[in-house]
Amino acid sequence: MIYDWSLSKFKLHEKLVITVRNKDVDILNSSIRSLLKANGTLQGTEYRRSIAGRKESYMAGDRIVFQKKR
Structure with a gap:
């Protein structure tokens, strides 16, 4: 799946x-x-960073999506 994703003709965003x-x-x-x-x-x-007890890593270029809990 990742290989196919990497070969996609679409732009990253x-x-x-x-x-x-x-x-x-x-x-x-x-x-x-x-x-x-x-x-x-x-x-x-x-x-x-540790956020809500979960370790996360971020770098320049990352896309971060915030979602509202339902």
Whole structure:
């Protein structure tokens, strides 16, 4: 899935990955972030923070989406 995502002709901001299971989210995010670091899309210092008991990493170039809990 990540390989196909990486070969997509669409621009980065037009790409989307959807998963049904929450446990798959971390795996997909980690794989995509590794790819974006390797190709230079994510650059510079990586900032690690603990948010609501969950460790998160952010770099220049990251896209962050906030959602409202329902």
